[in-house]
Amino acid sequence: MTVRDALNSALFEEFERDESVMLMGEEVAEYQGAYKISKGLLQKFGSKRVVDTPITEMGFSGMGIGMALNGCKPVIEFMSWNFSMQAIDQIVNSAAKLCYMSGGKINVPIVFRGTNGAAMGVGAQHSQDFGAWYSSVPGLKVLAVYDSEDARGLLKAAIRDPDPCIVFENELLYGTEFEVSEAALDKDFVAPIGKVRVMKEGTDMTIISHGSVVGKAVEAAQIAKEKYGINCEVINLRTLRPLDREGILASVKKTHRLVTVEEGWPQCGIGAEIAALVMESDAFDQLDAPVQRVCSTDVPMPYCVNLEKMVLPQTKDVMAAIERIM
Numbered sequence: 001m002t003v004r005d006a007l008n009s010a011l012f013e014e015f016e017r018d019e020s021v022m023l024m025g026e027e028v029a030e031y032q033g034a035y036k037i038s039k040g041l042l043q044k045f046g047s048k049r050v051v052d053t054p055i056t057e058m059g060f061s062g063m064g065i066g067m068a069l070n071g072c073k074p075v076i077e078f079m080s081w082n083f084s085m086q087a088i089d090q091i092v093n094s095a096a097k098l099c100y101m102s103g104g105k106i107n108v109p110i111v112f113r114g115t116n117g118a119a120m121g122v123g124a125q126h127s128q129d130f131g132a133w134y135s136s137v138p139g140l141k142v143l144a145v146y147d148s149e150d151a152r153g154l155l156k157a158a159i160r161d162p163d164p165c166i167v168f169e170n171e172l173l174y175g176t177e178f179e180v181s182e183a184a185l186d187k188d189f190v191a192p193i194g195k196v197r198v199m200k201e202g203t204d205m206t207i208i209s210h211g212s213v214v215g216k217a218v219e220a221a222q223i224a225k226e227k228y229g230i231n232c233e234v235i236n237l238r239t240l241r242p243l244d245r246e247g248i249l250a251s252v253k254k255t256h257r258l259v260t261v262e263e264g265w266p267q268c269g270i271g272a273e274i275a276a277l278v279m280e281s282d283a284f285d286q287l288d289a290p291v292q293r294v295c296s297t298d299v300p301m302p303y304c305v306n307l308e309k310m311v312l313p314q315t316k317d318v319m320a321a322i323e324r325i326m
Helices: 003-017 041-045 057-068 081-095 131-135 148-160 211-228 245-255 270-279 305-311 315-325
Strands: 021-025 050-052 073-078 111-115 141-144 165-169 197-200 205-209 232-236 239-241 258-261 292-294
Touching (some): 003 041, 021 057, 057 073, 073 081, 081 111, 131 141, 131 270, 205 211, 211 258, 270 292, 292 315
Parallel strands (some): 021 073, 141 165, 258 292
Antiparallel strands (some): 197 232
């Protein structure tokens, strides 16, 4: 199943399960979605539940939050998470904070989803990874999709959750096919929020990643095994907030070495947070080498594709980090 079909099927199933679920965003209805994630929804569920909006992220995000306060469960699609900067006041100051500011009396059951990070040759203003931005905000749950099982499980979990959820997807993976287990195809399958997914068991080193670059971590682990006999454990975070601290620390204590891989920038990144977590815990004494971070280069994304590849983390960069600490 492709990631696109996984997201589409998850939306169909949640629309059928709960009549309060609706979708709103630019081109989600008549055009079937900019990336065809909402294909067929308008025809089946009608224009009251699948709503095209003007180009005003702040406007339709605010409308969605108002609807979430009045019995709806809106899914808000951003054509790109870069455009969510127009709506960050609504997401952070309205959605994220209302439950706390009301003493737990007001929930905001809303999902903000769309493509995050680099595509290919779309320039700096369309290529930023917002994982670190939104995962720093109390009150949000932040989920990062890698494969089709993630797509089905995380989106369904987000729609069913009573709190505002951020779901990061990746444009370049929408058309990629992944094997999907029978369990993940069940209409009631949800991925647990706040729990890592172990992509590969290992004993010599932990590689922690999320989103688009999980595949690079898996590839590097395979090469390390074939080339050096190094047995890497590969962890897909799935949830950036809340982090699965117990799952991360258990793996590091088992393998005694840690590499983090992310598409975002190094400063104040997800890898930096994980390194701090390990430093501040009893896992620090279990480390046999310094934590290594693999991130995008600390520059805005270049427009031309060959420079973009130099900036983004590649399998060879993960291999270099493995070699440094072995």
